[in-house]
Amino acid sequence: MDISALQAFEAVCRGRSFSQAADELFLTQPAVSKRIAALESELGTRLFDRIGRAVVPTEAGRALQPHARHVLAEVEASRQAIADLSGQVAGRLQVGTSHHIGLHRLPPILRAYTQDYPGVELDLDFMDSEQACLAVERGDLELAVVTLPASPPDTLVTEALWADPLA
Numbered sequence: 001m002d003i004s005a006l007q008a009f010e011a012v013c014r015g016r017s018f019s020q021a022a023d024e025l026f027l028t029q030p031a032v033s034k035r036i037a038a039l040e041s042e043l044g045t046r047l048f049d050r051i052g053r054a055v056v057p058t059e060a061g062r063a064l065q066p067h068a069r070h071v072l073a074e075v076e077a078s079r080q081a082i083a084d085l086s087g088q089v090a091g092r093l094q095v096g097t098s099h100h101i102g103l104h105r106l107p108p109i110l111r112a113y114t115q116d117y118p119g120v121e122l123d124l125d126f127m128d129s130e131q132a133c134l135a136v137e138r139g140d141l142e143l144a145v146v147t148l149p150a151s152p153p154d155t156l157v158t159e160a161l162w163a164d165p166l167a
Contacts, residue, residue: 001042003075006068008035009047013065016054073139083119090119096132096144097124105162106145 011021012032022029040047047061057065076092083090097106102124110122127135129146136144137155145161152158 001071002035002038003072005035005039005042006072008032009039009061009064010068010072012036012048012055013057013061013068016056018055088119089117092121092123093143094123094125094141096127096135096141096146098129098132098146099126101145101147102126 007025008021008027011024012018015021015024018032018036019029021027022032025032036047043060043064045060046058047064048055049058080091106124110124114120114122125132125135125141129144129148132141132144132146133148133153133156135141137153147164148158
């Protein structure tokens, strides 16, 4: 299986759109379609159905998705392991945060981080704090900068970054 085809497959699954996947992967929509067609041909089955304007995975697509995620995560981990041998900090860092924190608190921090670690590609996702915590627990994000309840889940390692007293 071609890694670029799995990347296209996963991007279409996430965005429910070939066009959105193309934008995310910096490809044309026909290039994404070609990669999906090659994967479908290799597997001998359709992976997506069109329902109105949305694209949804077929039963085969839903079965493939967790395996594709796993393979892509392993490929990224392999790249990171090789990069780690050279002592460089590089790779993709997936961060989830709320809109308020992402727009008002993080910009100077992220600007400094990208200057200190130019080999790190930041992937910033805006979502509710609860969703970000769940995404970290599922392994979809490496880090979340969020507001937490007084008793955060035991499954997460947390650190207070600042106090935000109510006025």
